[in-house]
Each structure stands twice: as structure tokens, then as C-alpha cells.
Amino acid sequence: MPEFPVNASPIQQSLNPLQQILGYTEPIFNASMAGAAGGALAAAVSAAGGFGMLGIGGNATKEWIDNEAALAASSGRGWGAGLMAWVLAKNLEPLEQVLDHGPSFVCISFGEPGPAASLAHESGALVGMQVGNAAELSRALEDDIDVVICRGNEGGGHGRNEVSTLPLLQLALERTGKPVIAAGGLATAAGVAAVLGAGASAAWIGTRFAAATESTSHRNIKDSIGAAGLDDTVYTRAFDIAQRIDWPVQYGGRALRNDFSDTWAENLEALGAAVKADDSLTTSINGARAEGDTSLAPVYAGQSAGLSTTGQSAAEIIADLSRFRSLLRQAASRWDTK
Numbered sequence: 528m529p530e531f532p533v534n535a536s537p538i539q540q541s542l543n544p545l546q547q548i549l550g551y552t553e554p555i556f557n558a559s560m561a562g563a564a565g566g567a568l569a570a571a572v573s574a575a576g577g578f579g580m581l582g583i584g585g586n587a588t589k590e591w592i593d594n595e596a597a598l599a600a601s602s603g604r605g606w607g608a609g610l611m612a613w614v615l616a617k618n619l620e621p622l623e624q625v626l627d628h629g630p631s632f633v634c635i636s637f638g639e640p641g642p643a644a645s646l647a648h649e650s651g652a653l654v655g656m657q658v659g660n661a662a663e664l665s666r667a668l669e670d671d672i673d674v675v676i677c678r679g680n681e682g683g684g685h686g687r688n689e690v691s692t693l694p695l696l697q698l699a700l701e702r703t704g705k706p707v708i709a710a711g712g713l714a715t716a717a718g719v720a721a722v723l724g725a726g727a728s729a730a731w732i733g734t735r736f737a738a739a740t741e742s743t744s745h746r747n748i749k750d751s752i753g754a755a756g757l758d759d760t761v762y763t764r765a766f767d768i769a770q771r772i773d774w775p776v777q778y779g780g781r782a783l784r785n786d787f788s789d790t791w792a793e794n795l796e797a798l799g800a801a802v803k804a805d806d807s808l809t810t811s812i813n814g815a816r817a818e819g820d821t822s823l824a825p826v827y828a829g830q831s832a833g834l835s836t837t838g839q840s841a842a843e844i845i846a847d848l849s850r851f852r853s854l855l856r857q858a859a860s861r862w863d864t865k
């Protein structure tokens with residue numbers, strides 16, 4: 528397992544330990560997002576000085592992992608990959624396949640990391656875990672996890688719906704000296720400044736990057752994120768039930784509200800019965816995903832959709848977010864009066 532450096536040069540000492548190991552100059556990770564964060568997004572984020580993450584979904588094939596990991600590595604800078612613990616509990620192959628491409632960071636979330644964490648460590652990668660409540664935070668403080676990612680329930684995509692980002696971040700910073708990354712609801716330089724000012728080592732940003740030009744999301748999904756307001760999301764398991772995806776029940780997903788969620792989010796029992804009765808709902812939602820019909824397909828996005836725009840490249844997003852430095856300087860000079 529890599530060790531956090533203690534005898535660093537003066538320049539290195541001005542960096543935080545996670546930066547020294549992973550080599551990012553902008554403390555911004557694109558979230559590992561299945562369906563959005565392929566190799567092109569990861570490479571663009573790393574090339575712009577951030578830390579690019581590949582999102583490996585439950586159905587990723589070996590061919591997809593090989594192609595996208597090679598693309599992620601093509602920036603020549605550090606990159607990482609995020610996988611689901613509950614998928615790896617059944618089959619470690621997707622992790623083995625991505626490790627062959629040499630990521631320096633692996634994030635294993637949504638379930639017990641188990642042997643996946645040791646496997647990643649054996650290959651020399653740092654291991655992170657997204658946590659969504661106090662119990663998961665306690666689990667991440669055990670020795671096999673190097674980096675804690677506090678993911679609040681305002682975040683997009685799957686996760687718990689129990690605690691929001693700032694309370695979780697504050698608890699983690701009180702409880703551990705490990706690097707802590709903040710996730711959920713962050714989309715602007717002000718948000719990044721807030722969590723870095725509190726002591727986070729970096730911001731982990733999903734929704735805004737899902738709308739980036741390099742994201743593999745369907746054009747209509749990006750446009751829907753760009754058009755959404757802060758309060759246009761819903762947290763639900765309805766999309767997973769309809770698609771017959773076996774997400775553990777404690778991990779629903781935050782998505783933009785649409786006709787499908789308006790009909791089913793409050794009627795999960797009836798939805799389960801309808802899906803059991805025949806294939807029509809599953810077929811129509813899978814078709815909607817393929818066609819980019821956002822009235823039916825899930826558009827996974829967090830509350831920060833209301834702060835996100837489409838049509839920006841990852842480099843433009845990172846340049847915008849990097850204004851966190853002047854915000855922190857202004858805040859320091861405003862309050863440093865004693």
C-alpha cells in the first residue's frame with residue numbers, strides 16, 4: 528500500500544499528502560459515473576490538472592474496460608476508477624481487468640469492500656470508499672481504506688439518502704486524519720472553496736461533469752441536466768425496479784423528476800407487481816435509455832443540476848472551479864482581522 532510521504536521537499540510540503548501521491552494540481556475529481564465517466568472524460572480531467580475517474584458499471588465488459596482504461600491513461604497523468612462493492616462481491620474480474628491498466632486510485636463504494644480493497648492495494652493503488660452515513664464512515668476508518676469520500680444525499684446517482692454533505696464532512700474531519708474528499712451538491716467554485724476551507728483534500732463532482740462535452744451521457748440527458756433547477760430531483764428506487772437491476776435497497780438513486788418517476792416513485796409496490804407481471808415496463812424503459820427519451824429514462828443527477836450547464840469541456844469546468852483559490856483568499860482576508 529502506498530504510504531503518505533513524511534520527508535517531502537518544501538514545494539511538496541505545500542501540497543496536501545493526497546496531492547503528493549496522486550499528482551493532481553487542481554483538487555477536483557470527476558466522480559466515477561457509470562454511463563457518463565468513460566476514458567475521454569477521465570483523461571480530459573487529468574490533463575486539465577484534476578484527477579480523472581472512470582466509472583465502471585455492473586454490466587461493463589472486458590472490452591469496454593480495456594478500451595476506456597487505455598483512454599483514461601492516455602493523458603499520461605494519474606487517473607483512477609470507481610466500482611461498486613456489491614458487484615465486486617459476486618465477481619472481482621472487472622477490478623482485476625482495470626488494475627492491469629495501472630490506475631493509482633480505486634474507489635470501491637456501496638457495500639463491503641472486502642477482498643477488493645486488498646487486491647487494489649496489491650497493485651499499488653490507493654483505495655477510497657464513498658460513505659453516506661456514520662456507520663459507513665466508521666467502516667471506512669478501518670485500515671484497508673486510505674481515502675474517505677463523504678457523499679451527501681444531495682448528490683446525483685446512487686447512494687444513501689440519510690445525511691447531507693456538510694454534516695458528513697464535518698464528522699469525518701473530526702474523526703480521522705486520513706484524506707477526506709467531499710461529494711454531493713458541489714458544482715461551483717464557491718462549493719469547492721467551502722469544502723476545501725473546511726479541510727477536505729478535494730471535491731468529487733458528478734452531475735456537472737455528467738453534462739460535460741466529454742461525458743458519454745446521451746445528448747438529451749446533458750440538455751436535461753443543463754435545463755434543470757435545484758429542486759427538480761427525486762430520490763427513488765423506481766428506475767432500478769423497472770430495469771430489474773439488483774441494487775441493494777439502501778442505495779436508491781437521485782435523478783431528475785420525469786413522467787416515469789412522477790408515476791412510480793411513490794408507488795413502488797405497484798411498480799414491483801407490474802414488473803413481475805410482464806416485460807413491458809422494463810422493455811420501454813430500456814428503449815427510452817437507448818433513445819435518450821428523458822421523459823421515461825433515468826437522468827441521474829443531483830441537486831447541483833440547478834448549478835450545471837451543458838456544452839462545457841472538462842477543461843473549461845476545471846478552469847471555472849479553480850476560482851476557488853481567489854474565494855479562499857478573499858475569505859481569509861475578510862476574516863483575518865484579529
Ligand SMILES: Cc1cc2nc3c(=O)[nH]c(=O)nc-3n(C[C@H](O)[C@H](O)[C@H](O)COP(=O)(O)O)c2cc1C
Pocket residue numbers: 558559560561562563582583584609610611636657678681682683684685686710711712713731732733734735737827828829830831
Ligand atoms: C450520472 C451519474 C452516475 C453515477 N454513477 C456512479 C457509479 O457508477 N459509481 C459510483 O461510485 N458513483 C456513481 N455516481 C455517484 C457519484 O460518484 C457521486 O457520488 C455524485 O455524483 C456526487 O454528487 P453530485 O452529482 O452532486 O456531484 C453517479 C452519479 C451520477 C450523477
